[in-house]
Amino acid sequence: MAKVHVSTTVNGQPMDVLVEPNDSLLDTLRDGLGLTGTKEGCATGDCGACSVMLDGRLVCSCLVLGAEAEGKTIDTIEGVADGDGLHIIQQKFLEHAALQCGICTPGFIVAAKALLEREPNPDETTIRYWLAGNLCRCTGYDKIVRAVQDAANELASPA
Amino acid sequence: MAEAVDLKAIGTRPVRPDGVEKVTGRANFGADLNLPGMLHGKILRSPHAHARIKSIDLSGALAVDGVLAAISGEDIPGGGDLGDNVLANEKVLYHGHAVAAVAATSAYIAEQALDQIQVEYEVLNPVLSIDDAIADGATLVNESQHTNGDTSQPASNIAAITKFERGDIDKGFAEAAVVAEGEFRVPTAHQGYIEPHACTATINEEGKATVWCCTQGQFDVRSMTANCLDKQVSDIRVIPSEIGGGFGGKTTIYLEPVAVKLSEISGRPVKMVMSREEVFRATGPTSATLCRVKVGAKSDGTITAATAWLAYEAGAYPGAPVGPGCMSVLAPYELENFKIEGHDVLVNKPKVAAYRAPGAPQSMHAMECAIDDLARKLEMDPIELRLKNAADEGTIAPYGPQFPAIGLRACLEAAKVHPNYTTPPAEGQGRGVAVGFWFNIGMQSSAEIRIAENGAVTIMEGSPDIGGSRASMCLMAAETLGIPYENINAHVGDTEATGYCNTTGGSRTTFATGMAVIEACEDIIAQCKERAALTWDLDVNQVDWEDGQAVPKPGVNADVKPLSLADIARSAGRTGGPLLGRASLNAQGPGASFSVNWTDVEVDRETGKVDVMAFTGVQDAGRAIHPSYVEGQMQGGAVQGLGWALNEEYIYDANGVMENAGFLDYRVPVTSDMPMIDTQIVEVPNPSHPYGVRGVGETPIVAPLAATSNAVRDALGFRINDLPLSPPRVLAAIDENE
Ligand code: FES
Numbered sequence: 022m023a024k025v026h027v028s029t030t031v032n033g034q035p036m037d038v039l040v041e042p043n044d045s046l047l048d049t050l051r052d053g054l055g056l057t058g059t060k061e062g063c064a065t066g067d068c069g070a071c072s073v074m075l076d077g078r079l080v081c082s083c084l085v086l087g088a089e090a091e092g093k094t095i096d097t098i099e100g101v102a103d104g105d106g107l108h109i110i111q112q113k114f115l116e117h118a119a120l121q122c123g124i125c126t127p128g129f130i131v132a133a134k135a136l137l138e139r140e141p142n143p144d145e146t147t148i149r150y151w152l153a154g155n156l157c158r159c160t161g162y163d164k165i166v167r168a169v170q171d172a173a174n175e176l177a178s179p180a
Numbered sequence: 181m182a183e184a185v186d187l188k189a190i191g192t193r194p195v196r197p198d199g200v201e202k203v204t205g206r207a208n209f210g211a212d213l214n215l216p217g218m219l220h221g222k223i224l225r226s227p228h229a230h231a232r233i234k235s236i237d238l239s240g241a242l243a244v245d246g247v248l249a250a251i252s253g254e255d256i257p258g259g260g261d262l263g264d265n266v267l268a269n270e271k272v273l274y275h276g277h278a279v280a281a282v283a284a285t286s287a288y289i290a291e292q293a294l295d296q297i298q299v300e301y302e303v304l305n306p307v308l309s310i311d312d313a314i315a316d317g318a319t320l321v322n323e324s325q326h327t328n329g330d331t332s333q334p335a336s337n338i339a340a341i342t343k344f345e346r347g348d349i350d351k352g353f354a355e356a357a358v359v360a361e362g363e364f365r366v367p368t369a370h371q372g373y374i375e376p377h378a379c380t381a382t383i384n385e386e387g388k389a390t391v392w393c394c395t396q397g398q399f400d401v402r403s404m405t406a407n408c409l410d411k412q413v414s415d416i417r418v419i420p421s422e423i424g425g426g427f428g429g430k431t432t433i434y435l436e437p438v439a440v441k442l443s444e445i446s447g448r449p450v451k452m453v454m455s456r457e458e459v460f461r462a463t464g465p466t467s468a469t470l471c472r473v474k475v476g477a478k479s480d481g482t483i484t485a486a487t488a489w490l491a492y493e494a495g496a497y498p499g500a501p502v503g504p505g506c507m508s509v510l511a512p513y514e515l516e517n518f519k520i521e522g523h524d525v526l527v528n529k530p531k532v533a534a535y536r537a538p539g540a541p542q543s544m545h546a547m548e549c550a551i552d553d554l555a556r557k558l559e560m561d562p563i564e565l566r567l568k569n570a571a572d573e574g575t576i577a578p579y580g581p582q583f584p585a586i587g588l589r590a591c592l593e594a595a596k597v598h599p600n601y602t603t604p605p606a607e608g609q610g611r612g613v614a615v616g617f618w619f620n621i622g623m624q625s626s627a628e629i630r631i632a633e634n635g636a637v638t639i640m641e642g643s644p645d646i647g648g649s650r651a652s653m654c655l656m657a658a659e660t661l662g663i664p665y666e667n668i669n670a671h672v673g674d675t676e677a678t679g680y681c682n683t684t685g686g687s688r689t690t691f692a693t694g695m696a697v698i699e700a701c702e703d704i705i706a707q708c709k710e711r712a713a714l715t716w717d718l719d720v721n722q723v724d725w726e727d728g729q730a731v732p733k734p735g736v737n738a739d740v741k742p743l744s745l746a747d748i749a750r751s752a753g754r755t756g757g758p759l760l761g762r763a764s765l766n767a768q769g770p771g772a773s774f775s776v777n778w779t780d781v782e783v784d785r786e787t788g789k790v791d792v793m794a795f796t797g798v799q800d801a802g803r804a805i806h807p808s809y810v811e812g813q814m815q816g817g818a819v820q821g822l823g824w825a826l827n828e829e830y831i832y833d834a835n836g837v838m839e840n841a842g843f844l845d846y847r848v849p850v851t852s853d854m855p856m857i858d859t860q861i862v863e864v865p866n867p868s869h870p871y872g873v874r875g876v877g878e879t880p881i882v883a884p885l886a887a888t889s890n891a892v893r894d895a896l897g898f899r900i901n902d903l904p905l906s907p908p909r910v911l912a913a914i915d916e917n918e
């Protein structure tokens with residue numbers, strides 16, 4: 022099968038990559054571009070470990086074809102800390118011990134950031150439903166929800 | 181043992197040393213490694229649950245462009261059952277059993293090549309349940325399996341029977357005023373770690389292999405892989421990646437010998453990553469079980485006798501966790517008369533692997549449901565009934581040893597006055613209580629402490645960090661050395677970089693590897709005192725170590741300034757060379773951990789759906805080194821237990837094909853299913869650990885099963901014995917009872 026040439030923007034940088042027609046965006050990021058921060062837990066859209074932003078929308082990158090990234094803007098976990106240190110959500114995940122093994126963490130952070138950009142002051146139920154597409158088998162979610170609540174509070178009233 | 185009041189670092193909640201790597205996506209997990217020239221390996225799996233392999237022809241696969249190697253069972257010469265599970269030999273024993281493997285220049289080519297492998301099968305009847313397996317005339321999973329190896333008896337699917345007995349149960353039941361009993365089934369559940377198994381292997385012309393993989397134990401991967409390939413452990417180096425969850429499921433191997441063999445044939449590195457479907461069909465899970473229990477008590481609540489008949493599915497090879505199931509079923513109670521009998525039963529399903537407190541959740545679900553029924557019959561508070569009979573220091577555990585200081589009573593007392601318990605459940609909700617227990621293990625660990633020229637401390641140890649253990653190692657080192665946590669980092673070494681450590685499992689890491697870290701720090705302190713004595717021209721007996729510095733002992737007449745670790749490190753070249761501390765041990769006295777859980781549920785009588793409205797866990801941690809990670813274990817274990825209680829189960833069709841091999845249909849709890857999980861840590865120090873640590877990781881999954889069953893019983897007014905309490909089962913039970 023002939024590979025497809027894709028020009029895309031990842032974390033603000035223009036990038037070119039050759040993809041197999043049946044590669045997912047997740048494969049393209051991980052194998053084509055070496056951005057292994059985005060994880061595969063299922064490849065069927067059920068776990069959220071592969072969460073990325075595609076033109077500003079939260080998607081499971083395992084459900085998008087790599088070829089579909091042509092001309093699009095993609096933001097991944099590698100772009101969340103923007104050079105001025107960690108993003109507040111990353112900081113709160115650390116302070117609240119909201120990760121144990123950490124395999125789900127990139128997906129949760131990308132998803133939580135998308136939530137707070139849309140809904141700066143979510144209540145617990147909103148957080149729980151927004152993050153319902155991200156599986157974590159280690160934490161029982163309690164500390165993740167608290168980390169997101171705390172990040173929202175701090176974003177609302179910077180210390 | 182250090183007193184709680186003296187502790188400076190232990191009990192604080194700093195950020196873990198590997199945290200930044202993990203929140204930025206930098207941390208490398210099993211599937212994140214790529215090597216130049218690497219091939220991709222894929223596995224052909226059995227389409228049958230039980231069949232004889234008549235022939236395998238790999239030539240079609242080898243003819244595919246881009247395929248560089250193909251192997252089958254005969255290429256994995258050793259390993260016994262383990263090797264046979266890695267690649268089947270004479271028979272395939274479950275649907276998804278690995279039969280052959282190929283390595284190719286891309287994963288797509290490898291997958292296509294699998295279709296070109298010709299396997300001829302003679303299909304056999306599958307054995308799919310305990311009832312079928314133990315029935316007279318049952319099809320045999322393994323024709324040469326005899327119960328407990330007794331070849332004077334006919335072959336059987338019961339691989340082993342275990343018994344524990346004490347006292348006189350007839351007399352005990354005769355003394356009982358009330359008796360509760362029942363038969364309880366718990367389904368197969370998977371560990372459900374989010375990271376699928378992955379490894380990359382390469383082998384050089386001298387036969388030296390290197391394996392990168394996600395595992396709970398690099399040393400076990402080394403010995404198991406060596407075994408399967410008839411190699412020496414010294415021929416294989418295993419480098420553990422970060423690990424994306426394991427819960428016991430990554431204490432064994434599936435891919436590693438295959439990847440090494442494919443690399444040996446192709447001369448190229450080979451990477452293998454399982455799909456989620458393969459994870460469900462061919463790894464993990466834990467046993468489905470059938471438990472019959474009976475318990476009797478006097479009218480004052482004193483338990484007089486209990487029996488437990490347990491049968492655990494082992495999957496295709498012996499080794500169900502029925503031993504620990506037997507040992508834990510009555511562990512929380514002091515009683516004179518009991519009889520426990522456990523059966524390890526072969527069925528045509530995947531070989532079970534350890535899952536968090538292996539064996540205890542199932543048997544204790546049955547017994548804790550019966551104890552709840554007993555409390556109802558006695559009209560006693562369920563916590564009071566347990567307090568009345570609670571095992572305590574000095575109790576001879578049903579499995580033999582005498583308990584040293586344990587925290588069951590302290591947990592029950594804490595639960596009794598907890599505001600979440602003294603407040604009754606909301607109108608229409610039911611509440612259920614249960615007790616959990618796990619033995620915990622000690623075993624072998626090694627640790628090295630290296631001091632940099634600026635006094636910074638590096639811990640090198642061999643226990644893969646599955647949930648924050650680097651942070652607890654650093655905290656124990658900070659406490660012991662008397663220096664700030666921030667000056668310490670911890671690394672998990674590969675099999676060549678660090679001393680031997682048993683697998684991260686049995687809740688042993690903070691206890692046993694922690695103990696090695698503490699002893700290695702003590703070694704550093706002893707060396708620092710010697711260096712200071714040399715510098716000051718004093719006898720080493722005249723030097724103390726205080727708050728991270730060497731100081732002359734009180735009363736010693738020396739006009740010197742204290743020497744910090746950094747001072748001593750800076751001049752180490754002049755006092756005998758670099759500072760390197762080490763310790764290795766076989767840790768004894770791990771200290772059992774008990775818990776009390778209760779949950780409030782609401783049952784929708786229209787749909788049968790059970791909603792968890794509140795959950796509280798109280799558990800003895802001995803000493804919480806990093807309380808956030810202790811709470812995290814309690815919360816994560818609780819939610820795994822709740823998932824098992826409410827929804828998780830392997831569903832098989834009549835041919836033994838799992839019908840729900842994905843996260844869509846094997847439904848683990850998601851964020852919106854759960855409430856906050858309240859926790860209270862109780863600290864009854866473990867006398868065998870310098871800071872009183874008990875393992876905490878496994879106990880939390882045990883009690884939620886029965887707590888949920890008991891809560892649903894309370895809400896509905898009748899009991900549903902079997903799990904999961906999924907909407908169809910609950911709805912059917914409601915229809916039947918109304
Ligand atoms: S890997 Fe994409 S949702 Fe699981």
Ligand code: FES
Pocket residue numbers: 119120121122123124125126156157158159160374424425
């Ligand atoms: S921290 Fe392990 S899956 Fe979430």
